[in-house]
Amino acid sequence: MNGKMKKNKRKWLVGIVGAALLASPVLGQSANANSSSKLYGFTDTKSKWQTQIESALMDSIKESSLQYYSEGLAKRPALAGSAGNEEALKFAVDQLRKAGLKPQVKTYDTYLSSPKSISVTQTAPIKKELKVIEDLDPQTPYINDVIPGFNAYSPSGTVEGEVVYANYGTPEDFEKLKELGISLKDKIVLTRYGKNFRGVKPDLAAQYGAAGVLIYSDPADYVRGDVYPKGPWLPSDGIQRGSILSIYKYPGDPLTPGEPAIKGVKRIDPAKAASLPKIPTTPISYGEAKEILKTMTGQEAPAAWQGGLDFTYHLGSENTKVKLSLDIEYGQKPVNDVIVTIPGSKYPKEKIVIGAHRDTWAYGASDNVSGWAATMEIAKSLAELSKKGWQPERTIVLAGWDGEEHGLIGSTEWVEEERKDLTENAVAYINLDGVAGQNFSASAVPSLNQLMYDITKAVPKPGTDGSVFDHWVSRSGTDKPRLGQLGSGSDYTAFIQHIGVPSIGFGFSSPNGLNHSAYDNLDALQRFDDPGYKHQTAAAEMAGIMALRLANAEALPFKYSDYADNVLALIQEIKKNDTFGVDLRRLEENTLKWRDTALSLEQASAKILADNKVTKTEEKQLKEINRALLQQERDFINKKGLASREWFKHQIWAPGLTTGYAALPLPALAEAQMAGDKNAFKKAVKNLEKALQDAAKTADKAIK
Structure with a gap:
């Protein structure tokens, strides 16, 4: 979609989207025939309503607002515990309140x-x-x-x-x-x-x-x-x-x-x-x-x-x-997170979290005023939709994390405090860390890959006649661009690797060398990284749309069959490096069983949604399917943690001990191989076998 098409479509949508249209639709109710095609996880009818809501959100996200927020936040260094950080906190809270929101400041007493x-x-x-x-x-x-x-x-x-x-x-x-x-x-x-x-x-x-x-x-x-x-x-x-x-x-x-x-x-x-x-x-x-x-x-x-x-x-x-x-x-010293909650109308306990760190080493215009300003703009835009009578079906939480630069402090402490609720109810975490630049990239758990493709197809790439997806494909040289693996170094860490909440991080960047220096400032951002704040706008649009898809989907848009294929490939890599002679056939068989049950789960939900009319019985079945989809990632959490570091509990993803940032897939197996510890390797294989069995049972139970 080129810029002219986008502008005309928005004008049309602003004219038709009112309070009645923004309310959650009654299934079977008519919708405007000009709306977009069926979305994954939605009936055809609800897809049309959802597309209109997403377009209204995009229209509400303004480059001028992002510039205003950025200029207010990046004028002074805002390192955790500093006076500048306090000033930036007050600015953000004031702006969110002006938007009609009720931001909560959550303070942790941390060692800085x-x-x-x-x-x-x-x-x-x-x-x-x-x-x-x-x-x-x-x-x-x-x-x-x-x-x-x-x-x-x-x-x-x-x-x-x-x-x-x-x-x-x-x-x-x-x-x-x-x-x-x-x-x-x-x-x-x-x-x-x-x-x-x-x-x-x-x-x-x-x-x-x-x-x-x-x-x-x-x-x-x-x-x-x-x-x-x-x-x-x-x-x-x-x-x-x-x-x-x-x-x-x-x-x-x-x-x-x-x-x-x-x-x-x-x-x-x-x-x-x-x-x-x-x-x-x-x-x-x-x-x-x-x-x-x-x-x-x-x-x-x-x-x-x-x-x-x-x-x-x-x-x-x-x-x-x-x-x-x-x-x-x-x-x-205090670390102050900012938490904004948009309550859900149908499943208020279930929540999607969008987060960005708000602290900076110096002025931090790119890292990470860009991500925090985008998060604030999404919050403001959701508030504008709410004023027209709309509510998400699931709760959306928007967070500004403090102390990320010191060591992921604010997000980790919040996850540890909210562990029980998040483990039971968090649908997904969306991370925005550095979104100012020209080139798009993303990292995620594999169950979210397809959703990322879909979202990038819905948002135009600034400066081109195509979508963000078109740009991504062009740069990657493949029609299915590869998403990175989640290691560590940003605020998704506690969500995915400590409690098993599906996580994704994405944004735009350009080649430069100014990160964490005093020269990552507004001048550099406006002249080199993102003139006109156009890519930060696109990032905010994508994150907002993703949150809306997850919040309103009748069937959560996860694809665990893709995840299983990814895990199978990771097991093959472990086999290539195996010197222990341990039989991994059961591990592979359990992965294939999980893939089959995950695929059956996806097919069951697709069959229900294909009829375009969800009966009460089918709605109950969708509820069971969604609970199973929520549980799938948690099935890979080992409560005892990794042998080398018990805080990290995910059996598929952890940061490498000698890389720190980069992911070490199947960490317990990989670390046992590197240490030459056959007993530890065999134990890790058994633990992973059980996790794969649990994941298959979770999916199977929901469709029986």
Whole structure:
């Protein structure tokens, strides 16, 4: 649909959509014949009503509103626990109230860290104090609120030692250094961002005896064109901040794992908190890293380790030394989530959650003011529909998470507090983290893949005559673009991997190097990422439509037969790497049985909806089918958790222990393989067999 077609359709819809039309339709009632074709999970009649509601929502989402919200939220740094965060909270709450909503602020008492002073000094072969903050224009608004380069949860301390260059700080990189005979004992490790989560780098370095870690953004990875302000790439003084909390062990408040950080909860000693890092770690710019690297001698770094600076990188020797002096303040500080609820009319207990984090490292226009502004705009638009007499059939919750940048704090604590209700009633979680850019991508559990395809077909791609789906297909080179797997690093983590709520995250991005630096600001967003806020508008439209589909569907639009096919492929990958000789045929057979019952469940609901008139008996059957669809993901939750980290309970998805961000599918099996533990592997196989059997029984029971 091109822009002109979209505009004309909206004008037509605004003229016909009133209170009566927006009310949930009575099945069998006539609807306008011009409405779109049948939607998955809906009868033909209800599809027409649903399409009109979705179009009315799209008409309500305004680029001008997104700009207004963004300018109000990104004018000042809003790190959790800061004055700027409090100001951004007040702005958001005020705007939501003006829209006629009743936002709730949910506060958690969490263990946060903030920098008192950061010092990095090269002590040999020359003595030089290195810069630890960007060279910002003195007229930059709220310049004093911009914190220096900082890795949250680094311990305080002063350490000095010889510098060793360790490439990206992956397990393979550290093993290569060992192979080359280079000891890390009491050394300062210099590593570049990329390949794994930043928190993995100091975790591994500590295991090899390092005293401290410096992390920088190498130009080979972060400069592929003009640097800011001429372009969207990182200038030489830019510093990527970020947390090094071991969220792949457990996310959220480090002192209350598995429990919400509320009054009266038992807190563990910080010294016993497994997610807290062990050695001082701080980020620097590539301009300052250059000062260190150019003086380093010793062995020449391998060819694959060479970066984007204009000289040959060496691994280091005793001639280059650095001292880190970090004074980090730790303490209990509030993390404030914003929760908006649009009550459901027919199934009020069941809920769809849309969430975006609202805290930022500096100005954070892209990460993640863009996602939070989009969420606020969806809330405002749903409120406008409500004023016309419409209600979703299932409850829609919209959330602004605080403390995500520190370690997924706000979302994790909320899920832990609402665990019972969410486990019983949450339909799905939709995550918006960074939606400003030109190129679309998505990650999800496989049961939501088809819904994502359908939604992207319904929303035009800004700047083109086609849909977001057309753009996605064009970029992917296939008519069925691949969705990513859910590892960790954003707020879906607690939903899918702790309690088994089907989750999806999507948005737009463009190639740039400004993330987590003081240059991720409104100017960069408006000139490079998303001029005119058009893609943020499209992201809000897609998230809003997805929530409406899930809220109003007669049969929930999940496809667990697709999920089973995906799991079968994952089992094949495990078989390729198997050295234990364990028979996995029962695992495959159970997966095929689940696929067959899931397909039967989908066919049963499709048969009911095909008649276009749902009888009371069929409505009861649909209710059973929907409860089964809600349960399917939960069937893969092992209450005991993974052997390596009990907080993570999903048997299909977890983040990798040495990647942090990237997913490790079938984690219990994969970790047992990596550890060479046959008994653990056999136990994991039995647990997964039972989960697959449970999933098949859940589906089978609903159609008998």
